Amino acid sequence: KQEVTQIPAALSVPEGENLVLNCSFTDSAIYNLQWFRQDPGKGLTSLLLIQSSQREQTSGRLNASLDKSSGRSTLYIAASQPGDSATYLCAVGLRQAGTALIFGKGTTLSVSS
Amino acid sequence: DTAVSQTPKYLVTQMGNDKSIKCEQNLGHDTMYWYKQDSKKFLKIMFSYNNKELIINETVPNRFSPKSPDKAHLNLHINSLELGDSAVYFCASSQGTSLYNEQFFGPGTRLTVL
Numbered sequence: 001k002q003e004v005t006q007i008p009a010a011l012s013v014p015e016g017e018n019l020v021l022n023c024s025f026t027d028s029a030i031y032n033l034q035w036f037r038q039d040p041g042k043g044l045t046s047l048l049l050i051q052s053s054q055r056e057q058t059s060g061r062l063n064a065s066l067d068k069s070s071g072r073s074t075l076y077i078a079a080s081q082p083g084d085s086a087t088y089l090c091a092v093g094l095r096q097a098g099t100a101l102i103f104g105k106g107t108t109l110s111v112s113s
Numbered sequence: 114d115t116a117v118s119q120t121p122k123y124l125v126t127q128m129g130n131d132k133s134i135k136c137e138q139n140l141g142h143d144t145m146y147w148y149k150q151d152s153k154k155f156l157k158i159m160f161s162y163n164n165k166e167l168i169i170n171e172t173v174p175n176r177f178s179p180k181s182p183d184k185a186h187l188n189l190h191i192n193s194l195e196l197g198d199s200a201v202y203f204c205a206s207s208q209g210t211s212l213y214n215e216q217f218f219g220p221g222t223r224l225t226v227l
Contacts, residue, residue, distance in 0.1 A: 034215065043203060044218040089156065100146060100158035100169050101216060 002027040002094045006104035013080055014112055021075040021107045023090030028068045031093040034101060035064050035075050038087045047088075048075070080111045116140050117219035119204050125225045126194055134189045134222045136204030144168075144209060145187035146216070147179060150201040159202075162187055163209075191224075199226045 003026045013019055023033070032051050036044040048057045048064040050073070056065040063076040077084060087108045091101035117138045126132055138145065146169075147159040161169035165181040176192045191198060204219040 036218070041223075043220040044205075046215055046217060049215045087154070091156075100161050100171075102158075103156040105153070105155055 002030075002092065002102050004090060004092055004102050004104035006088075006090050006107050008107060009105070010108045010110070012110045012112065015080060015082060017080050017111075018076070018078050019080055019109070021077070021088050021090075021109070023073040023075070023104055025071045025073075025092050025102075027094060028071050029094065030068065033064075033066055033073050034091045034093070035062075035073075036089040036091065038089060038106070040086075044089065077109075080109075082111050082113045085109055085111050116217050117204055117206055119202075119219040119222050121222060122220065123223050123225075125227065127227055128194055128196060130194050131190070131192045132194060132224070133191070134202055134204075134224070136187045136189070136219060138185055138204075138206040138217070138219075140206055140208075140217060142206035142208045142217075143184050144207050144214075145181065145184075146205040146207075147187065147189050148203045148205060148218075149173075150203060150221070152200070156203070160187075160189075194224075194226045196226050199224055 005024045007022045034049045035047040038044050050057050050066045061078040066073045087106040089106045090104045120135045144163045146161045150156045159173050160179045162181045178190045180188045201221045201223050203221045205216045207214040207216045
């Protein structure tokens with residue numbers, strides 16, 4: 001059974017710091033991996049989608065990497081800003097799950113000014 | 114120009130009632146989903162529909178019944194509501210059944226059962 005783990009559960013950093021959020025999954029037979037952002041009381045915003053054949057994706061200050069063999073993905077946020085404060089969710093698409101995503105429990109990020 | 118919309122945003126009701134949540138997407142996608150986010154913020158798939166046909170039905174009580182009148186809509190009807198049904202329900206959509214396709218989520222419906 002696929003399990004998705006995100007470490008740390010919470011992270012507090014000062015503004016301007018570069019940071020890395022970690023995601024690990026137990027079954028390497030994934031189709032893709034998607035990073036989301038969730039603000040309190042809000043829906044999910046898709047940040048980056050990495051196909052299983054890709055190693056990384058970049059969007060602005062965000063860079064996500066994927067290492068299927070080790071079952072890991074990282075989300076790198078450069079020059080963090082208070083507006084980056086949110087919960088970041090990692091989700092994997094697994095063949096056995098049809099087309100649904102299997103989610104981690106998220107990392108709650110707080111960036112102080 | 115909302116991509117995936119849900120109504121209502123908030124729903125407060127008594128135990129034992131029947132309620133529905135509506136979802137619509139204007140992205141032209143043919144696959145839609147319902148996810149449940151519990152009080153610990155953990156998101157889990159409930160149902161998945163492709164071209165109005167059910168393709169995933171996770172272990173949820175049969176009090177929950179999804180209905181897809183067309184590809185752009187996936188509604189969730191819940192009978193005999195229980196306290197444990199209180200959660201945030203998210204609708205999502207993607208193009209095709211390939212997992213290479215990105216999923217887009219609605220704003221969520223916060224259901225509170227009293």
